[in-house]
Amino acid sequence: MTIDQPARITGLFRGAVEAVALLDEIPLGLALLDSELRVIALNRGAEALLGITRRQARGIPCRHVLRNNLCLHNCPARRLTPEAQPLCLEGNIINRERQKIPVRVSFAAVLDLDGQPVGYLEALEDLRLLQQLGAGKARSYSFATIIGHCAEMQRIFQILPGIAQTDSSVLITGETGTGKDVLAEAIHQASARAKGPFVKVNCGALPETLLESELFGHRKGAFTGAVEHKPGRFRLAHNGSLFLTEVGDLPLTLQVKLLSFLDDKVIYPLGGSSGVQVDVRVIAATHRNLEQMARDGRFREDLLFRLNVVRLHLPPLRERGEDLRLLLDHFLRTLTTEFQRPIKGFSEAAMNRLLAYPYPGNVRELRNLVEYAVNICHEDTIEVQHLPVFLTTTPTNPAPAATSTESASNTAPAAELNHAAAPATAPARNWPEAERRLILDALTRAGGRRDRAAQLLGWGRSTLWRKMKHHEIDG
């Protein structure tokens, strides 16, 4: 073994290249360690971060070179087995300039051609900038992309950073469109697992048999068609977070398997004889009432208790008071920037219409309404006629600031559907009924042509199709 002989990589490029020179181009601190955890090489990023040259570090035990707090109490190498996935941990180092630097450490075993570990690759990411940004974020009325002023959202923003840093299971509840998915991803991004994967599984989207294989994976030959090993979502989420959306729709049999995973962090792939240890944080969300489902025997009570470690309830938009205006302005600002439209704001009448609408689809629906208006509006102010037709035709709760004059102006622009949407029949008792009537009316006016009906309603074709399916209307 020659110490000063530069190691080369051959077979990748036309000629041989120097291994360390290749590592130098990666904008992260990288350390190559031998099986005894002694430094073989540092790239330029690691030299800059640690304040030590590769020549000085060569052959020294890594704990004296990296000087990471993890090295002393939670050495990643001690936790790595040949079959284990790479680890991603957060810690801090003290460099040669005596600065304490927060870092994210990714640690992977380097295997030889027989799959035997011959060394380790350690990547160090400087988190100083990220932490500075995080400190600013804590003072604002937001968390990631979620914003709000109301007391309930403020309470969530205050506890979220702390919750994100733990590994506890999180259960997010709230009506559809309240931002459960966004919140789950924000928790992941603010956690020590942010560098790991965020894997989302919709428990209601797949039949039971497929879902089991999707979640827990299968071995080759486990069933007809299983022609190769499949890792499953749990393994894909190793070192990261697994987001189980619509967990209320998880079949009872799979609830047992999930329960078992939450207990011992081991998954058993279909057809496999042994379990696989995975390090995954589970975040679950549902719009269903799990307590009621547990009482009805449709959801395991013991699973509910395990998922319910940290519970976050996102309030519906109608309970968020002043946030409605905040969100309208926020989405208008972001969407006008995105679509490069010179729109300054909403007219008073349009704003009152928007404030009076009940938003059964919550924030998602609100955003879609604003997006529609931004697309339609070619002036500098969004007027009532730029809003979707159903908004101007359906009965809405009176807005606090609404005046009689604007209600008169509201009716005019939506004329096309209004005439037909005001039949002699009794007014709709609820929104689904009103929506169904609107769809039928639009289809009638469009002579059954869905394209035209969707255009009349201000919806996309797929939205119309989905809503027709929901209301069981045959086209």
Add this chain to the structure above:
Amino acid sequence: MAQKVLIPLDGNEVAPRFDLAAEVWLGLLADDGRVSEERTLVLPQASAEGLCRLAITEKVEVLICGAIEDEYYQYLNWKKVRVLDSVIGSRRDALQALAEGRLDSGAILVERAGTLLGAT
């Protein structure tokens, strides 16, 4: 003339991190390398502040350690403690090098293992 030395320990080695050492060696080191009044203390918890306090109350003259934050380095210097940091090696080797007057900050007193990649 003997000088009072404090070394945060990790086993028999100088601890890689001053703030994380839960054990320290204290003793008097004579110019000829002989050690007297030596004792090893196990601390209730690792703490940089606690170690600084210990160094001051014990009237330590030389501190041999691994990584130390600048705040504590400056404080100890101000308190007239000579700090030799980023030292890599065993306690015995560090003391011997100190006695021989060849110990400086950043000293590497361990044998390097043969390595595969050379510096370029």
